[in-house]
Amino acid sequence: MPSLFRKRRLMVVLIGFIILVALIGFSIRDRASLSTPEKFLQDTVGWMQTIIHKPISVVDHTVDNIQDMFAIYEQNKVLKARLSEYKGVIRENQRLKSDNADLRKTIDKSEALKDYSPIQATVIARSSDRWFEQMTINKGEEHGVKKDMAVMTSDGLVGKIKAAGAFHSTVQLLSGFDRSNKISSWVVREGKEEAFGLIEGYDDESGRLLLEGIKLDEELEKGDTVISSGLGGVFPSDLRIGTVEEVVNDQFGLTKTAYVEPFADLFDINHVIVVDRAAETIEPKNSSEGDDS
Known part of the structure; x- marks a missing residue:
């Protein structure tokens, strides 16, 4: 009895394998159109992919935007620091120019005071x-x-x-x-x-x-x-x-x-x-x- 059960189970596995191979061969052959079950299965898979892809895409774009915002914020900080340094250099340059002009005028005046x-x-x-x-x-x-x-x-x-x-x-x-x-x-x-x-x-x-x-x-x-x-x-x-x-x-x-x-x-x-x-x-x-x- 146990031997007969094992034989039946083996036969079922073999028959299932044969059916699977046949279905695979049937599905991969060149055909003008898909069968109704195949169409239904393809559309179902496509809808599921669309439903799953949209939130993933939104999250992905959001993460990218946040990363871009942080990058822009850091760049803005660097630019502000450089702008502040640049303004400081301009003010220092203007002050030095003014001092230089004063010194030149003073030196010229000193050279003019020949009797003193x-x-x-x-x-x-x-x-x-x-x-x-x-x-x-x-x-x-x-x-x-x-x-x-x-x-x-x-x-x-x-x-x-x-x-x-x-x-x-x-x-x-x-x-x-x-x-x-x-x-x-x-x-x-x-x-x-x-x-x-x-x-x-x-x-x-x-x-x-x-x-x-x-x-x-x-x-x-x-x-x-x-x-x-x-x-x-x-x-x-x-x-x-x-x-x-x-x-x-x-x-x-x-x-x-x-x-x-x-x-x-x-x-x-x-x-x-x-x-x-x-x-x-x-x-x-x-x-x-x-x-x-």
Whole structure:
């Protein structure tokens, strides 16, 4: 009995194998069209593949998009960092160009001061509570700087040495001048002799220097140039100070006062020249005299 069962099972397996081979051979042969079961099976498989493919495709695209977003974010960070560096380089380049221009002008001015010994210096500090009155430079007595020496930029006079240390000095700016600080000056007029006056202060409201002691009969015009006269033995002569902007009679009506616009920007100073007076004091050009102090 068991032997008969095994034989039947073997026969079933053989018959099934033969049917399978026949079906395979039938399916792979060249035919004009598929049978209905084959069509149904093919469509079913196609629909299942479509259903499975769509979410997989969506997920795949989403992952790709997320990866692209992270890549773009990283690239954006790098570009921003490089842009920030580039802007920093531009600002630094502009600052260096400005400093270079200032230094060139200062050097050119130093070469022009043939009668004097120029000492080039850099501003290293300005007092917060006395910003408009004084500043500190990086040259002192060891470099030849002494008290009361004139200090100028390439544009014009800005002040004088108030106190000289060994390696640093304090500069009293023209904007901090009062009647205790005087500069004897000439007003240069076209076609006329120079008119004498004294720089004796600074008008805070207008931001202009006060040139006082001008004779009543002197006719000054707007734009006339004011230079140092060299009288008094402290400030050298021919240092540019400013231009006349306005002329008024003093409160007593005995002399005139001129408001002088400084050539130099007193509030934006980076490099200066300390003028060591080596030239001899010039003789007065008219009967009026004054002392630098």
